Amino acid sequence: xxxxxxxxxxxxxxxxxxxxxxxxxxxxxxxxxxxxxxxxxxxxxxxxxxxxxxxxxxxxxxxxxxxxxxxxxxxxxxxxxxxxxxxxxxxxxxxxxxxxxxxxxxxxxxxxxxxxxxxxxxxxxxxxxxxx
Amino acid sequence: xxxxxxxxxxxxxxxxxxxxxxxxxxxxxxxxxxxxxxxxxxxxxxxxxxxxxxxxxxxxxxxxxxxxxxxxxxxxxxxxxxxxxxxxxxxxxxxxxxxxxxxxxxxxxxxxxxxxxxxxxxxxxxxxxxxxxxxx
Numbered sequence: 001x002x003x004x005x006x007x008x009x010x011x012x013x014x015x016x017x018x019x020x021x022x023x024x025x026x027x028x029x030x031x032x033x034x035x036x037x038x039x040x041x042x043x044x045x046x047x048x049x050x051x052x053x054x055x056x057x058x059x060x061x062x063x064x065x066x067x068x069x070x071x072x073x074x075x076x077x078x079x080x081x082x083x084x085x086x087x088x089x090x091x092x093x094x095x096x097x098x099x100x101x102x103x104x105x106x107x108x109x110x111x112x113x114x115x116x117x118x119x120x121x122x123x124x125x126x127x128x129x130x131x132x
Numbered sequence: 133x134x135x136x137x138x139x140x141x142x143x144x145x146x147x148x149x150x151x152x153x154x155x156x157x158x159x160x161x162x163x164x165x166x167x168x169x170x171x172x173x174x175x176x177x178x179x180x181x182x183x184x185x186x187x188x189x190x191x192x193x194x195x196x197x198x199x200x201x202x203x204x205x206x207x208x209x210x211x212x213x214x215x216x217x218x219x220x221x222x223x224x225x226x227x228x229x230x231x232x233x234x235x236x237x238x239x240x241x242x243x244x245x246x247x248x249x250x251x252x253x254x255x256x257x258x259x260x261x262x263x264x265x266x267x268x
Contacts, residue, residue: 014151021154028161037232038183039191039262047252101241107197108237110244111178111261118182129245 040114042125058096058126061087061117064101067109078112085120100128172196172202176239179266186260190226193219194262197235197243215247219254230258 061081062070069076070083088095095119101110117125166189173196185262186192195215196204203210223229231251235244252257 007136017151018154019149021158024146025154025161027166028158032161032165037186037189037260037262038265039186039232039260040182041184042259042261044248044252044257044259046255046257047249087225088201101245103240103245104241105241106237107235107239107241107244110241111180111237111263114261115180115182115266118180125168127245127248129249 010059023046029088040111040118042114042127048088053096057092057094058098059085061097061099061113063099063101063105065104065106067106067112069113078109078116081113081116082119085117089120089122094124095122096124096126097122098126098128133231147212152168156208165192171207172234173198173202173232175236176238177234177262177264180261180263181266182258183263183265187230188228191226192230192232192260193222194232194234196248197233197239197247199236199240201240201243203243203247213250215250216254219251219256223254225254229256230260232262233255234262248255 060070061072061073064070067077067078069081071081071089076084085097086095099110099113100118114125172194175196186246193205196206198204203215205215206259210218219231233244233247248259
């Protein structure tokens with residue numbers, strides 16, 4: 001009739017803990033997207049700020065709607081821009097490059113020129129509005 | 133007299149620390165995960181050579197611009213002045229904000245310059261033109 005008072009020590013079975021943790025781990029592994037965001041950085045000038053720049057310190061780069069480039073009033077090939085820009089920077093390290101596009105210029109043509117400027121390590125880049 | 137010796141040793145690697153290892157990995161992934169909130173528009177990014185990484189994913193907002201001239205932020209199609217207000221709200225809550233512009237390579241520059249103007253008016257000046265690495 002006696003029930004023994006000695007019981008097994010009570011414990012939560014932790015053998016499935018690893019499985020639960022694995023499940024959560026797999027969920028986060030699947031949802032994690034490794035940052036693939038890369039691109040060209042540019043800092044825009046603040047609004048309403050207009051600086052008077054000496055004409056000698058500015059080089060205009062115009063891109064028309066078919067992607068043709070006019071560098072310093074002379075037609076140039078897009079691939080030559082980085083060389084021309086580094087030539088200009090060697091003569092004058094304060095040179096500002098003003099990129100001006102037509103409103104129907106393709107974005108890829110603009111990125112191509114911006115890339116060329118970055119290759120030549122031009123740090124002073126200005127983006128002119130198409131309607132100006 | 134017969135002596136029975138109990139010297140049976142357990143074989144096998146102890147798995148008792150397995151949950152700890154798994155939990156450690158789990159916590160690492162939980163901390164590094166940034167959930168993707170928006171899908172954006174379908175764009176074909178341009179390619180460039182001088183590509184830089186974005187500083188931090190947490191301080192980044194994405195703007196999509198498609199070749200049809202649609203502009204999308206926070207999964208909403210925006211027209212005109214609306215973009216300025218949204219960017220302004222975002223930059224006020226996070227001054228370190230960088231805007232990543234995911235634009236289609238066939239997009240027209242008018243769309244891009246409009247985004248520039250809106251960003252400048254909202255005092256958000258850090259811009260990143262999202263691009264893929266050029267292979268040649």
